[in-house]
Amino acid sequence: MGKTMSEKILARAAGKDAASAGDILWVDVDRAMMDDILGPRVEIAEGLKAFGDAVWDADKVVIISDHYTPPASVKQAEIVKFTRDWAAAHNIRNYFEFVGPCHQIMAERGFVSPGSVVLGTDSHTCMGGALGAFATGVGSTEMLGVLVTGKTWLRVPETIRVEWSGELPAGVMAKDLSLKTIGMIGHAGATYKAVEYVGTAISKLPVDERMAIANMAVEMGAKAGLMECDAKTEAFLNGKLAETHRAETSDADAVYCESFDFDAGTLAPMIACPHEVDNVFDVRDVRGTDIDQAYLGSCTGGRLHDLRIAANLVKGRRKADGIRFLVSPASQEIWEAAEKEGVLGVLAEAGAVILAPTCGVCVGLHSGLLGAGERCISSSNRNFIGRMGSKDAEIYLGSPLSVAAAALAGRIADSREYL
Amino acid sequence: MERIIKGKALKYGDNINTDIISPPQYMELSIADAAVHAMRAVDPDFHVKAKDHSIFVAGANLGSGSSRETAPLTLKYLGTEVVIARFFARIFYRNCINLGIPAIECPEADKISEGDALVIDLELGAIENISKNECYRCGKxxxxxxELIEAGGLIGYLHNSVGGR
Structure with missing residues (x-):
């Protein structure tokens, strides 16, 4: 009987010839990532002292201060300092700060390789699945266990197969495909399971776009969201990886617990309305909803492809009066590339404020919180009540193009009318 | 870990996510200081009520969203001894177990109301609702x-297996 990618990756990581969904395995962790907000400061620094105060393999640990950067308060600054000092004291050479959301940095700097097991103290760690890794989020205590032993226990998940055939029409992005998938499967429809994304629409997408899909697998409750490594993945990884990768593919006769088939050719821009990510509508059903803020950024929607395509839409136009148009490139590297290409200039001329690469806006820590009664459209991944500030604010999720169109219109709009 | 847990329930609905349990704006504070803001979007009095209601009951998909362990840490700090839901989001479930908080899946969780006196038998996988004179089967x-819960969580388990000092 055939095996899925997840079954193969986890079997290899557990030192077994084969594994099947439902097996409980102790697996070797290839990369352990911590951020500032849920890293050493929560349980880990104190807890590790009882285990000799040393990590099992410093080169497999990556620490990225991204949530509280740049700090908006003395407390936030102290958390970043604590994280920086802790990394130095534990010989963690792979420490980064102020360069952008951890998942983007992990991918950009070659810390996510196909076929590897990647754990991180952030739920959107699943973005690594876009590169063919088994990547998933864990809590701080679980990370402490990994730092001590290099291992954790995982139940091999059943896999849901999601096939997108055809090709996305103009004005429709991977984010729309991602939201449609979540709307159909439901925000808990993949709980405890893995999701595998296949089909021509996926293989035609650039890696930047694939990441926006895998990033949001957890919004269906999934443990991991995986895509097979192909020529585009190899091109993205070229020169980044320190090791040879061990890419896995699913067998043709692999067993899936569920299958979904979608046609990308008929997809329209999708919007997730408050306060759940699966509360998804065709943009034509919600157009005209006034907004106060348009946010283009985050590990979901702030990559170079996103900024380019949004800049193309707003070029020579001006944001609506009275709204804030905030842009946060997903990394320092993306910032520099977008600047060189003139993309940031175009966005700024349209009235956008270019912010630091950070998690701060998406999760309401700094740089653009919402007050009661305010409404934001965001290219990020979560629209939970209170997430970006007041519990009486509303968050709508859309593609970078939908965010750009809304910034121009001052209300939710169909980006295809601006192309 | 006691295998029989008794206490009064607090009851919430579906999709109580980690942004609700542990609002991100207060995560820079200590657990003790952040605890007064726990659940504020749905129940601003939670931090008071939790003191004499040690059982946290919710509907479907409890703990969805972020991996933040500050969510179960806050519940534990406020006196929650056990969490019950129709089903859990996976990272929250693992975080509870790793902290030694039993997380129990109960298909009939919706029958429980705020203030109900419950007796939970972890080994049998059963919940007795004294207030309503009902009994619910739950996932064992x-x-x-x-093993992890018995050790008081992952750290206790690691002390037993790897040996801390």
């Missing part, structure tokens, strides 16, 4: 997870 905690 798998053996490998029970």
């Amino acid at each position: 905690i798998p053996a490998h997870i029970f």
Whole structure:
């Protein structure tokens, strides 16, 4: 009987010839990532002292201060300092700060390789699945266990197969495909399971776009969201990886617990309305909803492809009066590339404020919180009540193009009318 | 870990996510200081009520969203001894277990109301609702997870298996 990618990756990581969904395995962790907000400061620094105060393999640990950067308060600054000092004291050479959301940095700097097991103290760690890794989020205590032993226990998940055939029409992005998938499967429809994304629409997408899909697998409750490594993945990884990768593919006769088939050719821009990510509508059903803020950024929607395509839409136009148009490139590297290409200039001329690469806006820590009664459209991944500030604010999720169109219109709009 | 847990329930609905339990704006504070803001979007009095209601009951998909362990840490700080839901989001479930908080899946969780007196038998996988004179079957905690809970969480388990100092 055939095996899925997840079954193969986890079997290899557990030192077994084969594994099947439902097996409980102790697996070797290839990369352990911590951020500032849920890293050493929560349980880990104190807890590790009882285990000799040393990590099992410093080169497999990556620490990225991204949530509280740049700090908006003395407390936030102290958390970043604590994280920086802790990394130095534990010989963690792979420490980064102020360069952008951890998942983007992990991918950009070659810390996510196909076929590897990647754990991180952030739920959107699943973005690594876009590169063919088994990547998933864990809590701080679980990370402490990994730092001590290099291992954790995982139940091999059943896999849901999601096939997108055809090709996305103009004005429709991977984010729309991602939201449609979540709307159909439901925000808990993949709980405890893995999701595998296949089909021509996926293989035609650039890696930047694939990441926006895998990033949001957890919004269906999934443990991991995986895509097979192909020529585009190899091109993205070229020169980044320190090791040879061990890419896995699913067998043709692999067993899936569920299958979904979608046609990308008929997809329209999708919007997730408050306060759940699966509360998804065709943009034509919600157009005209006034907004106060348009946010283009985050590990979901702030990559170079996103900024380019949004800049193309707003070029020579001006944001609506009275709204804030905030842009946060997903990394320092993306910032520099977008600047060189003139993309940031175009966005700024349209009235956008270019912010630091950070998690701060998406999760309401700094740089653009919402007050009661305010409404934001965001290219990020979560629209939970209170997430970006007041519990009486509303968050709508859309593609970078939908965010750009809304910034121009001052209300939710169909980006295809601006192309 | 006691295998029989008694207490009064607080009851919430579906999709109580980690942004609700542990609002991100207060995560820079200590657990003690952040605890007064726990659940504020749905129940601003939670931090007071939790003191004499040690059982946290919710509907479907409890703990969805972020991996933040500050969510179960806050519940534990406020006195929650056990969490019950129709089903859990996976990272929250693992975080509870790793902290030694039993997380029990109960298909009939919706029958429980705020203030109900419950007796939970972890080994049998049963909940007795004294207030309503009802009994609910719930998912038994798998053996490998029970081992973790018995050790008081992952750290206790690691002390036993790897040996801390």
